[in-house]
Amino acid sequence: MxxxxxxxxxxxxxxxxxxxxxxxxxxxxxxxxxxxxxxxxxxxxxxxxxxxxxxxxxxxxxxxxxxxxxxxxxxxxxxxxxxxxxxxxxxxxxxxxxxxxxxxxxxxxxxxxxxxxxxxxxxxxxxxxxxxxxxxxxxxxxxxxxxxxxxxxxxxxxxxxxxxxxxxxxxxxFQALDDDVMASIADFHDVPPALVRGAGGSPGKLLASASLDLEPLRSEALKLMRQGDPSNACRAKLSQSLSARNSGDRYAAFLAMVPALIASEARELDGDARLRALDAYGEARTLSQVAPRLSLDPATTAFRMGSILASVAPSHERV
Known part of the structure; x- marks a missing residue:
């Protein structure tokens, strides 16, 4: 198909x-x-x-x-x-x-x-x-x-x-697919519709997200963007989860997912909130490209990506 x-x-x-x-x-x-x-x-x-x-x-x-x-x-x-x-x-x-x-x-x-x-x-x-x-x-x-x-x-x-x-x-x-087509692909493969938003118009990313159980990571990323992480608890949880043994594929998929997720969130924002999201998008995109190439430590990289996500939240929710 x-x-x-x-x-x-x-x-x-x-x-x-x-x-x-x-x-x-x-x-x-x-x-x-x-x-x-x-x-x-x-x-x-x-x-x-x-x-x-x-x-x-x-x-x-x-x-x-x-x-x-x-x-x-x-x-x-x-x-x-x-x-x-x-x-x-x-x-x-x-x-x-x-x-x-x-x-x-x-x-x-x-x-x-x-x-x-x-x-x-x-x-x-x-x-x-x-x-x-x-x-x-x-x-x-x-x-x-x-x-x-x-x-x-x-x-x-x-x-x-x-x-x-x-x-x-x-x-x-070839271009990234629009949301309606992605939703049809998600439905055909019985993938949770919520994963479409973080796939960036890529069926490959969508199906990888489903196979790697990325929905909890997507939910955690949205939580960081909307509620921040004053106690560092969410970032610590991400860091521990994505640096565990045999989590390499989930870690790589998470890095690839975050920029598209931030871009999607930015479209729903305006004013200073959108500017923060756009800045975060640039940082996340750079980190997602550099980390695998330089073999950066997964625990440190996941924590840093969590901080980038948290920077989108209102100032009183950030560290």
Whole structure:
């Protein structure tokens, strides 16, 4: 199910119907808004239709029981590759980058004869993760593309990519989803509607919030913004909860959630209260970006984020 991206679907399908499909599409936009989901659906539609499994239609989705859909889901489609970061050397986490060897392995796809139709598709999720050698290897493929091939390149920050890669792609821009679409997604996945507000228009963040039980953290954040924390009790509770063992995913999700939550609160305020919220938004956004990169102490970072939230409260409620 792809909601909120009707224009992107229309543009892609119009290009496919025209018979002059561009060989590389750059799917750019915020993290978690559905770019990779779109890429998989686009790949499945093109390969299924090229194989004669579905008639030409205007929509993107295909039946999940079709052979193409099942092969892609099972990572067994001979004319399809999905490239993403693999495990690190110890197998304890994901590697930092997509390696040059991973990109070079795409040659086995494009140098062989297509098996189920005359098209081949590769998704790179995300091109932001390419190490320099991998970026150059991909660029060479984009410069000399085989016939009837399609590259779908997912990017969360397309402005940071090599200009030479961007220039060889058709860009399809994705945006954060509006509240009505997010509410529909929450309802479909049986997610508490209250979590929509802190997701910032990102279905990925919304579903992560539900799986990580972020509702108590969201409620605590709202309490800090509205009631402050004169006794430090709320901040101490946050600090202890988010620095506990095995709480790394909740801690990361909390950091990502707070800026959007403050921005949402700011829209409901005016005057000095809104100015305080906007200042807090800037601080929270910076901290949420810097803390993971510098591996800052989770307990200290959570307490500091709590202080930023409390700064939104009226002055008599703050420390």
């Amino acid at each position: 792809i909601l909120g991206h009707d224009k992107q679907i229309g543009d892609f399908m119009a290009a496919w119907r025209s018979g002059s499909m561009h060989h590389a599409w750059l799917l750019g936009g915020p993290r978690g808004v559905g770019k990779a989901t779109f890429a998989r659906a686009a790949a499945a539609r093109l390969l299924a239709e090229a194989a004669g499994q579905v008639p030409p239609e205007s929509h993107l989705a295909i039946d999940r029981e079709l052979p193409t859909a099942r092969f892609i889901e099972g990572q067994a489609h001979p004319d399809f590759r999905y490239v993403e970061r693999g495990p690190n050397k110890t197998g304890s986490a994901l590697a930092r980058n997509i390696t040059v060897d991973q990109i070079r392995e795409l040659s086995s796809l494009f140098d062989s004869t297509p098996a189920l139709s005359d098209w081949r598709v590769a998704i790179v999720d995300s091109v932001d993760d390419l190490e320099p050698g991998a970026a150059n290897a991909l660029l060479k493929m984009l410069e000399e593309p085989p016939a009837k091939c399609l590259f779908l390149l997912v990017s969360h920050v397309p402005g940071r990519l090599l200009p030479t890669i961007r220039s060889r792609c058709r860009t399809l821009a």
